[in-house]
Amino acid sequence: MPLTLPSLPYDHGALEPFVSxxxxxxxxxxxxxxxxxxxxxxxxxxxxxxxxxxxxxxxxxxxxxxxxxxxxxxxxxxxxxxxxSLHAAGKRNSPSPRLAARIARDLGGQAQLIEQLKSAALSVFGSGWAWLVERDGRLCVETTANADCPITTGAVPGLVIDVWEHAYYLDYQARRADYVSGVLGHLLDWGFAEQNLLAKEAQHA
The missing domain is CATH 1.10.287.990 (Fe,Mn superoxide dismutase (SOD) domain)
Structure with missing residues (x-):
């Protein structure tokens, strides 16, 4: 059977005012x-x-x-x-104690992770992605250019931010930083990150 377009996990207005x-x-x-x-x-x-x-x-x-x-x-x-990687705006969402502990161990804490993700997203030249991944047993922040993705280089992705211009240009024009701040501050789904990054630990707990 041919591949099909997956449905969004929320309605089109769910990310407003950060994404229209x-x-x-x-x-x-x-x-x-x-x-x-x-x-x-x-x-x-x-x-x-x-x-x-x-x-x-x-x-x-x-x-x-x-x-x-x-x-x-x-x-x-x-x-x-x-x-x-995103949830509806207004939904309360934060890392669980288990995920928060991993973030603190590997990245210094949630505030440091957010800063690293922001810096990574703003550093992408042209089009690409900023990722929270697990690589070699530790959480880290990485970027990929264009269509590249970490599943082809041995990493386990946890969350991603799209910084192709079509993700934000209608709403923010060239203000990528404002778009990234809105996503990082209000839309990241930490439950999805935990599902991806800590699933194996949960199975053996």
């Missing part, structure tokens, strides 16, 4: 949908047809002959992960 309903609808139903459609077209009648999206990303990574496929598949994967 207009931006979210365009971002999801045009940009994200376009990546999914192009992946389906590129894998049609190949041995990748019918595979899960993550498998397509991993199999096409690093292959110059598959660069177009990788770019579209990774962008589709990154966007699906980004939507789940």
């Amino acid at each position: 309903a207009t931006t979210l609808k365009l971002h999801h139903s045009v940009h994200h949908a376009g990546y999914v459609d192009r992946v389906n077209a590129l894998v049609r009648d190949t041995n990748l047809q019918g595979l899960p999206l993550r498998a397509i990303v991993e199999r096409s990574a690093g292959d110059p002959r598959q660069r177009s496929l990788f770019n579209n598949a990774a962008q589709a994967w990154n966007h699906a992960f980004f939507w789940r």
Whole structure:
């Protein structure tokens, strides 16, 4: 079966005033949908047809002959992960004691993590992503350019912020810092981060 565009985990107005309903609808139903459609077209009648999206990303990574496929598949994967990295504005959300302890151990605390994520997001030249990941057993902040994503380099992603211009330009024009501050201060879903980063620990607790 072809890949399908995943539904948003909230309605189009849920991220306002930090991300407008207009931006979210365009971002999801045009940009994200376009990546999914192009992946389906590129894998049609190949041995990748019918595979899960993550498998397509991993199999096409690093292959110059598959660069177009990788770019579209990774962008589709990154966007699906980004939507789940956010929660509706106004929802109270903070790291659990277990996640807070890991953040403190590896990054110095939540305030330090937020500053690192902000610096990373603002440092991306052009288009890309700022991630909280686990790499080699420790939490860290990383950036990727364009469509690249940490699942192809051995890291476990916890949260991500999209800093492609289409994520914020209608609302903020060139004020990326204001967009990033709104996301970091009001929209990050720490429960999703814990699900990604501490799932193995929970299984063995």
